[in-house]
Structures are given as structure tokens and as C-alpha cells.
Amino acid sequence: MARMNYAQAGCAALYTAMQEDARVVTLGEDVGRGGVFGQYRGLQQAFGADRVIDTPISEATIMGAAVGMALAGLRPVVEMRVVDFALCAMDEVVNQAAKARYMFGGQGRVPLVARMPIGMWQGSAAQHSQSLEAWFAHIPGLVVVAPATAQDNHGLLAAAIACGDPVIYMEHKELWGLEGEVEPARGERLGAATVCRAGSDVTLVTWSRMVHEALRAAEDAQAEGLSIEVIDLRTIWPWDRETVFASARKTGRLLVAHESVQVGGFGAEIAAAAVEALGVRVKRLGAPRIPVGYSKPLEDVSRVTAGAILGAARALAPA
Amino acid sequence: MSSSEISLAHALALYRTMARIRAFENAAESASKGGVAAFGASLSQAKVRGPLHLSTGQEAVAVGVCAQLGAEDLLTSTHRGHGHTIAKGASIERMMCELFGRATGYNGGKGGSMHIADFSVGMLGANGVVAAGIPIAVGAAHALRARDGNALVACFFGDGAINRGPFLEGLNWAGIHRLPVLFVCEDNRWSATTATGAMTAGEGALARAQAIGVPGLAVNGNDVFAVDAAAATLTAQIRNAGGPRFLHAVTYRLKGHVSVDAAGYRSHDELARALEQDPLELATIRVAAIGGDRAALAVIDAEAKAEVDAAVAVADAAPWPQEAAAYTDIQDTGAGRWRE
Numbered sequence: 001m002a003r004m005n006y007a008q009a010g011c012a013a014l015y016t017a018m019q020e021d022a023r024v025v026t027l028g029e030d031v032g033r034g035g036v037f038g039q040y041r042g043l044q045q046a047f048g049a050d051r052v053i054d055t056p057i058s059e060a061t062i063m064g065a066a067v068g069m070a071l072a073g074l075r076p077v078v079e080m081r082v083v084d085f086a087l088c089a090m091d092e093v094v095n096q097a098a099k100a101r102y103m104f105g106g107q108g109r110v111p112l113v114a115r116m117p118i119g120m121w122q123g124s125a126a127q128h129s130q131s132l133e134a135w136f137a138h139i140p141g142l143v144v145v146a147p148a149t150a151q152d153n154h155g156l157l158a159a160a161i162a163c164g165d166p167v168i169y170m171e172h173k174e175l176w177g178l179e180g181e182v183e184p185a186r187g188e189r190l191g192a193a194t195v196c197r198a199g200s201d202v203t204l205v206t207w208s209r210m211v212h213e214a215l216r217a218a219e220d221a222q223a224e225g226l227s228i229e230v231i232d233l234r235t236i237w238p239w240d241r242e243t244v245f246a247s248a249r250k251t252g253r254l255l256v257a258h259e260s261v262q263v264g265g266f267g268a269e270i271a272a273a274a275v276e277a278l279g280v281r282v283k284r285l286g287a288p289r290i291p292v293g294y295s296k297p298l299e300d301v302s303r304v305t306a307g308a309i310l311g312a313a314r315a316l317a318p319a
Numbered sequence: 320m321s322s323s324e325i326s327l328a329h330a331l332a333l334y335r336t337m338a339r340i341r342a343f344e345n346a347a348e349s350a351s352k353g354g355v356a357a358f359g360a361s362l363s364q365a366k367v368r369g370p371l372h373l374s375t376g377q378e379a380v381a382v383g384v385c386a387q388l389g390a391e392d393l394l395t396s397t398h399r400g401h402g403h404t405i406a407k408g409a410s411i412e413r414m415m416c417e418l419f420g421r422a423t424g425y426n427g428g429k430g431g432s433m434h435i436a437d438f439s440v441g442m443l444g445a446n447g448v449v450a451a452g453i454p455i456a457v458g459a460a461h462a463l464r465a466r467d468g469n470a471l472v473a474c475f476f477g478d479g480a481i482n483r484g485p486f487l488e489g490l491n492w493a494g495i496h497r498l499p500v501l502f503v504c505e506d507n508r509w510s511a512t513t514a515t516g517a518m519t520a521g522e523g524a525l526a527r528a529q530a531i532g533v534p535g536l537a538v539n540g541n542d543v544f545a546v547d548a549a550a551a552t553l554t555a556q557i558r559n560a561g562g563p564r565f566l567h568a569v570t571y572r573l574k575g576h577v578s579v580d581a582a583g584y585r586s587h588d589e590l591a592r593a594l595e596q597d598p599l600e601l602a603t604i605r606v607a608a609i610g611g612d613r614a615a616l617a618v619i620d621a622e623a624k625a626e627v628d629a630a631v632a633v634a635d636a637a638p639w640p641q642e643a644a645a646y647t648d649i650q651d652t653g654a655g656r657w658r659e
Binding site for chain 1: 429434437444448496
């Protein structure tokens with residue numbers, strides 16, 4: 001058990017993976033200097049420039065080269081800086097990484113992890129603030145992960161590297177400094193959600209930074225007699241239906257909250273699945289369908305706050 | 320060895336692979352007629368469904384380059400990749416089964432012509448997206464460098480690819496990391512139905528490569544012996560830790576963009592001139608010049624046709640994929656959750 005922040009936890013998990021498996025390599029812009037968020041600090045000194053590979057600003061080739069590495073036997077971890085930049089590599093993600101194994105009839109596999117952080121972060125504006133997890137959840141072949149804690153950024157990154165599928169790994173830019181106890185030996189499983197707080201009136205499903213907002217909302221709700229069960233989904237695809245449905249069966253009400261735009265968001269998928277399977281009451285809460293503004297008052301319009309979550313929970317379970 | 324000092328045995332071997340590719344393309348073309356509702360053709364029950372991009376007339380590029388490759392070398396291809404696949408050593412029968420969409424095809428019917436692959440011979444796949452093989456080749460070269468030996472990646476792409484971003488990205492990357500990649504621009508002078516020259520500024524493929532710092536050669540891509548000699552020079556430099564090299568092989572697409580495209584947008588004169596430069600005809604003249612027997616070449620042609628005819632018969636009788644196969648080879652994490 002060690003105390004570390006979210007960035008350090010990811011770095012530690014990658015260090016261990018590279019130490020244990022010579023096929024694991026890291027590539028991307030600025031990784032040799034430790035990454036712009038410090039999430040690769042010390043790795044090039046430890047493993048050399050042939051395994052921690054500095055690259056030009058060539059997103060398509062960073063992703064495409066990772067596909068070629070994987071098809072030829074390596075297990076690359078790809079740095080995309082932010083998901084917004086990964087859009088320059090969408091052919092390589094969607095048409096190559098996600099499809100190669102199937103198209104080639106199982107002759108090749110693409111065990112790679114593409115780290116593409118999401119989320120608003122201090123006035124980063126419209127091209128550096130998006131949360132696009134739903135895009136990737138829509139693509140067969142991909143796994144989508146969004147850790148909310150230091151422990152999970154360690155355990156889920158290790159699981160992502162080990163799983164053998166192409167994984168879209170979405171850290172949140174505002175969480176890099178979040179500290180927590182990390183138990184490396186605990187291990188984490190992809191596709192397993194966590195019940196972060198037990199409750200009986202409303203099931204609240206969320207992920208990434210919104211987990212912390214949701215926990216604040218649940219605390220405030222408790223004070224007014226509303227009991228919210230908070231579930232951190234952790235893996236967006238394959239999402240943990242069993243845990244979510246078990247809770248929703250109990251409470252009869254399901255609220256899904258996410259930082260991404262509500263329209264076409266992954267919350268819609270979860271809500272629809274719950275209605276089809278259980279007939280429970282559902283509600284979605286996400287950002288308005290507007291670009292994220294630079295100025296704080298504008299950026300705040302896109303934020304889903306603890307207060308908004310509480311309001312949505314109240315609407316779902318009126319006193 | 321220069322192209323003028325080629326041995327008869329080597330010349331015949333090159334000719335044989337070209338003849339096998341030509342026979343394959345001819346048979347695939349016949350089996351595809353009427354298969355695609357595009358370019359004015361109507362839908363019907365063709366044996367080969369879907370777009371079929373034939374490399375007829377471009378055989379010398381695939382054969383000349385692959386003559387310099389060994390089993391450890393890797394290859395990435397394009398949507399027009401039958402020739403590369405055959406030249407790298409894949410089975411014509413399993414390729415034809417794939418084109419017919421059968422379970423016994425290389426990809427189990429999941430890929431077809433545009434995604435044909437044979438990893439067992441280092442052929443890492445055709446690709447339906449122009450220039451997409453370039454970054455993949457670059458990554459595969461990193462993987463080769465992590466092993467012992469002096470293997471390389473041959474990365475084929477067309478003239479259209481030099482106008483896409485991955486061309487710049489991939490060549491620059493291979494240059495700074497001095498990766499063992501032979502970039503082969505197989506310039507058939509047509510980008511679908513548009514003449515590439517009209518869409519390309521500047522001096523073209525080799526000049527662009529050189530500007531990025533990747534040296535190379537330009538060659539008559541219809542002369543298999545010239546391609547072979549140029550590839551020998553370049554691969555030797557790459558294997559000697561020289562970093563990436565570039566081969567600009569100018570050839571001509573004798574057929575339309577896809578098999579049902581009659582290519583009425585280009586002139587009869589242009590096609591007639593190109594047919595005079597048919598790579599198999601050029602090779603025949605050269606073989607005769609070094610003492611080869613035209614009758615021997617006719618035997619090779621007949622054997623190639625017989626091999627392909629047999630492959631067509633096998634493919635036509637081969638089993639279709641089971642419906643359950645649609646749900647395999649996708650992903651392990653979350654496997655089974657296909658219908659939510």
C-alpha cells in the first residue's frame with residue numbers, strides 16, 4: 001500500500017508492466033520527458049528510448065504504428081495527450097485497431113492501450129475539454145475504460161495492458177493530482193463496476209471525475225433524507241449490467257450522470273437498457289449540446305455539478 | 320547484380336510469379352462480373368461479391384520487390400493487393416476461397432479482397448483505406464528492430480497515397496528513427512477515376528520522399544528486372560542499417576478502378592500505349608534476349624492458368640462460413656455481448 005496521485009499510479013502500473021513484459025512499449029509525444037502531466041515520469045530513464053519512444057506530432061502514425069507494432073508482436077501503450085487530438089487518428093483507431101483482428105479472420109490481434117484523457121480542465125476551451133467515451137463505445141472491437149481514482153488508474157491500466165484487446169483508456173485531466181492509497185496487488189477487473197456508496201432510493205451511475213461530484217451530491221441528499229446509491233462504472237464497454245441492474249432493481253430508479261454531452265451520450269445506452277430489462281424509472285444528466293467555452297462562466301454552463309445531480313435525483317424520487 | 324546480368328533461372332522465376340498473378344486477376348475478374356452496383360453495372364449473383372481492385376498490368380512491381388524479401392520480412396499492402404500477397408508466398412487457392420467468401424479463405428470470409436492477409440508469410444494485410452498501411456509498416460518495423468536480425472518491412476502504397484497525411488507522417492517517422500522500411504510507391508497513375516497527375520503538385524513521389532530525407536530510386540515499374548535490381552540495391556542499404564528507402568515504381572493500371580469499371584474516362588490511345596508496355600510482354604522479350612525459350616514461357620502461362628482454374632473450382636465448392644463465425648475474432652473483453 002502506498003499513497004500516490006492518479007498520475008503516479010498510472011505511471012507505476014506502466015512501469016511494472018514494462019518490467020514484467022519486454023513486449024510492452026510506450027510511444028507518443030513528450031513521453032521521454034515524462035509526459036505533459038507527469039504520467040510517464042522516469043520511464044525512459046528506466047527502459048531506454050527504444051521502449052519509451054518519443055514521436056513527432058503525428059497522431060495518425062502514433063496510433064497506426066501502434067497497430068503495426070501490435071500485429072507484429074508488441075504490446076504498445078499509446079499516448080494521445082487528449083482525446084481531442086486522438087480525433088486526428090480516428091481511421092487508425094476505428095478502421096485499423098478495432099477491425100484488424102476480425103477482418104484478417106483472427107490472424108492478427110491488436111493488444112494496445114490508447115491513453116486519451118478526457119474532460120474539462122481550467123479553461124482549456126472547445127478543443128481540449130471533450131469527453132468522447134460514447135464514440136468509442138459504439139465501435140465493435142474496442143474496450144473503453146474511464147478510471148476515477150488513483151487505485152483504479154493503477155489497477156485498470158494494468159488490466160488494460162494485459163487484456164489483449166485494443167483499449168481506449170480515458171483518464172481525466174482534472175484528476176491527475178488526486179491522491180489516494182494504492183494497493184498494487186489488489187488487481188482490478190475490466191467490466192466490473194464499484195458501488196462507492198450504498199443507498200436505497202435512487203441508483204446513480206457515473207464514471208471518471210463525475211464520481212466525485214456524485215458522491216458530494218449523495219452526501220447532500222442524505223441530509224435531506226434522500227438515499228442515493230452511487231456506482232462508479234469504471235469500464236464503459238463492456239459496462240457492468242449486473243451491478244447496475246441489481247442496484248436499480250432495489251431502488252426502482254436509475255439516474256445516469258456524465259460530463260459528456262447528454263445527447264447520444266453513454267447514459268442513454270444505460271438508461272435504455274435498464275428500461276428494457278427492468279422497467280425502472282430512468283433519467284439522464286449530461287452537458288448541454290454546446291461546445292465547451294473558455295471563460296469560466298461559459299465553461300460552467302457545460303459542467304454537470306453536484307447540485308444538478310441532486311436536483312435530478314430529487315426529480316426522479318420526489319419526497 | 321544489375322538488371323542486365325540476370326540469370327535465366329531467376330528470370331523464369333520472376334516471370335512465373337507474374338504469370339500466376341495475371342492468371343489470378345483474370346480469373347477473379349471473370350468471377351466478379353456484375354457483382355457490384357457501381358460504375359453502371361447492375362447487381363447480380365457474381366461469385367466474387369464486393370469491390371475487386373485488380374492489379375493487372377502492375378505485376379512487375381509486386382514481383383520485383385518481393386523477389387528481394389525473405390520469410391522474416393514483413394509486408395503491408397493496399398486495396399489493390401492480390402499481387403503483393405501472391406508474390407510474398409501466399410496460397411492462390413486460399414486467396415481465391417477468400418474472394419469467394421468461403422470459410423476456407425485466409426480470413427474465413429470476413430475480409431475479402433480488400434483485407435486479404437497471410438500472416439504466416441509475413442503479409443500483414445491489404446487495407447481498404449488509402450495510405451493506412453504506411454503507419455502500420457512503421458510500427459511493424461519497430462517490432463522487427465526489437466528482434467535480432469536484419470529483416471525489413473516492404474510497404475506498398477499507390478500514387479494516391481502520397482497526397483494523404485500518413486505519407487508525410489510515416490516517412491518522417493521512419494527517417495528520424497532510421498527504421499528498416501522499404502516504401503514502395505506503386506504508381507499506376509490513376510486515383511480511382513481521376514488522373515493522379517492532375518491532383519498532385521510538385522515533382523511527385525520520389526521528390527517528396529527525398530525532401531523528407533528518405534533517399535530512393537525511380538524505376539520503370541513495368542520492367543520486373545529493373546524493379547528487382549532497384550529493390551536489391553535499396554534492401555541491401557536498409558539491411559545494412561541504412562534506415563528507410565523509397566522506390567518509386569511507375570506502372571499502369573490496365574483495368575478500371577474496380578473490376579466492373581470499364582474506365583471509359585481515359586483515352587483508347589493511352590490504354591493502347593500502356594498495353595505495348597505490358598510487363599509480361601516486356602519480360603518475355605528480355606527472357607528471349609538472354610537465351611530463354613518462348614515455349615517455356617507458354618508452359619509457365621499454362622501452368623499458372625491451370626493452378627488458378629483449380630483454385631476457382633476449389634473455392635466454388637468450398638463451404639460458406641457458419642453464421643456463428645460473425646461473432647468471433649472481435650474482442651475477448653466483453654465477448655458474447657453482441658446484441659444489447
